[in-house]
Amino acid sequence: MLVLEGLTKRYKTGDLALDHVDLEVPKGQVLALIGPSGAGKSTLIRCINRLVEPTEGKVVLNGETISRLGSGGLRRARRRMGMIFQEYALVERLSVMENVLSGRLGYVGFWQSWFRRFPPKDIENAYRLLERVGLEQFYDKRADELSGGQRQRVGIARALIQDPELLLVDEPTASLDPKTSRQIMRLIRELCAERGLAAIINIHDVALAQQFVERIVGLRQGKMVYDGPPDGLTPEVLTEIYGEEDWQATRKKGGEERAADAIVEDDERLAGAL
């Protein structure tokens, strides 16, 4: 469904953030993108919806080459890609409802959105999504009154109301505590399964990635150095992606279900290691 061909980004400063990345994401696949800070993870997902203009290469979504679209076409293409951010990126001074409805901006005209006259169907949808992420009683609260986990849920609802085919998720859990992180990852995972969405999730937490996704891509200095199942992340592979370190404590050990406190402990060790 999504195909990246030779995607390259060189910033004006001369830094090569992405170096000929080829990637194919089939419909409904949830993929984690791991790699050290500065490896180009954020640049990669921003090149897909062209918040960052790629220097070279192609981005093709369902046969349409996004990297060639004009501004109107790009607007329509962006509607099909929901984005979820690390620091939530909610419009802090607007209400939860307005934030969720802002996901529909690609579908409504300027004056309609200025006077907040969204179609009744959008409002019904927004309410249903808030219910789905467990925030239905918060619709009238201002975004800056919510906790981190609640804000990220609003961010997820905003991405989903776009009715996307693909989710671009940039470090969804980096600002959250381990328990909330797991809840948010599980929610994203479930929603993708419910709606048959593909997702690219940038994530720092290797153990968390292994727990929740079916495919992992490792990026180092803008190059893809790993593409495979979560179980394939051996200490050698992690060394290849991140550099030399004691990886034994970081990797997922065996079974799917682990005690929550063990996970927390794991996180702390990882935080110490990185």
Add this chain to the structure above:
Amino acid sequence: MPLTGTAEGPVWRRRTSGRQWAIWSAWLAGTALFVACWQVISASTTWFFVTDSPRVIADIGSRMVPPAWGYLGKLWEPMWDTINIATLGTLLAIVMAVPVAFLAARNTTPSALVVRPIALLIIVSSRSINSLIWALLLVSIMGPGVLAGIIAIALRSIGFIAKLLYEAIEEIDRSQVEAVTAAGAGRGQVMAYGIVPQIMPAFAGIAVFRWDINIRESTVLGLVGAGGIGLQLQSSLNILAWPQVTVILLLIVATVLVSEWVSATVRHKII
């Protein structure tokens, strides 16, 4: 290198000795300049008038009391004019300053090479000319009256409002703009959802603050014929009616106090 090794161990100083000497000589030069200036000013002052001034103050002071409270009845209308000059002038300034601010802000300007310098030029020229000078110019162009005062206040305020507003626009959180853009919003929608909510508190604060300043500035505009309470002040001063001057000054102080209270309350409510 402030950290040096000695026989007794490392010694750390805040600055290198060269830097320390430079700072001392700068202080010395500053002091010398101050003394020199003092001398020049002292030489060109007629000390007789200065030593005489306490007597003059006491004299004028004694003439100023008791205030001519009866004169207050004639002041309500010019005071109302003054408040209107300030309020309408501020509103007019806001209407013109908001687009200028968006054109001047680095992150919203359509062209950093052409449009931005023009917007900055508008801001600088409006800010560098005092409203009293604007009023002088306008009174000679369009004749005396309240209209000249309103426009003088507006012209002076454009730069102030636009400058503070464009700084607020440049300081917004970019990720909110990114999020709205990523949803497929158009240029106008990105502004309405990504930028406007973020600058609203700053905007309200700036507008009310400027209104508060304008109340004070518009009290003097009458001195050059641009309407308002200043006109009364001018004529009372001319006929040396000191008790009337007292009433006018007290009224101005009261009005400024009220406007300051209003502006503080509004800012507190909005932020």
